[in-house]
Amino acid sequence: MSDCCSVNAKPGAAPAVMACPVNGARCKQVDMLTVKSLVRHLPLAMPKTQYYFCEAPGCDAVYFPLDARAPLFRCGDLTVRVGAKETADPIPICYCFGFTRKDLQREVVKIGRSTTLGRIMTEVKAGHCACEMKNPSGKCCLGDVTRTVRDGRNEKGGSKL
Numbered sequence: 831m832s833d834c835c836s837v838n839a840k841p842g843a844a845p846a847v848m849a850c851p852v853n854g855a856r857c858k859q860v861d862m863l864t865v866k867s868l869v870r871h872l873p874l875a876m877p878k879t880q881y882y883f884c885e886a887p888g889c890d891a892v893y894f895p896l897d898a899r900a901p902l903f904r905c906g907d908l909t910v911r912v913g914a915k916e917t918a919d920p921i922p923i924c925y926c927f928g929f930t931r932k933d934l935q936r937e938v939v940k941i942g943r944s945t946t947l948g949r950i951m952t953e954v955k956a957g958h959c960a961c962e963m964k965n966p967s968g969k970c971c972l973g974d975v976t977r978t979v980r981d982g983r984n985e986k987g988g989s990k991l
């Protein structure tokens with residue numbers, strides 16, 4: 831698995847977890863590269879600070895800074911839809927290869943399993959993913975994909991792999 835899928839803790843740096851200033855959810859750090867890649871317009875002279883990613887559904891805040899002088903970015907500031915916060919289709923799951931929740935659910939309903947997961951894993955192994963720059967969480971989508979497939983199967987009545 832590529833480096834973009836690992837959580838890197840920097841000792842002595844900003845706290846690993848911060849409360850979202852909008853809804854108070856506990857949020858994890860996100861790399862500045864991810865923020866810069868997905869926010870449509872970055873303000874000039876932004877202070878250097880650690881950003882955090884709020885994935886809570888129903889909260890409009892996406893990225894908030896440790897340093898309050900830096901701006902908070904909301905759903906509308908991003909170039910992509912934040913899957914974790916969306917309730918209407920299309921709900922993106924895999925940002926690198928463009929699969930939505932519906933794509934996965936449709937496949938599970940049709941054939942009772944997902945070939946997409948395997949296809950994504952192959953691409954990830956080959957180093958073709960770019961989660962850090964494409965996924966708002968900055969992390970690999972495989973966990974979300976696996977969860978969606980599992981939920982879809984459970985809804986279907988627990989059919990086997």
Ligand SMILES: [Zn+2]
Nearest residue numbers: 850853884889
């Ligand atoms: Zn929030």
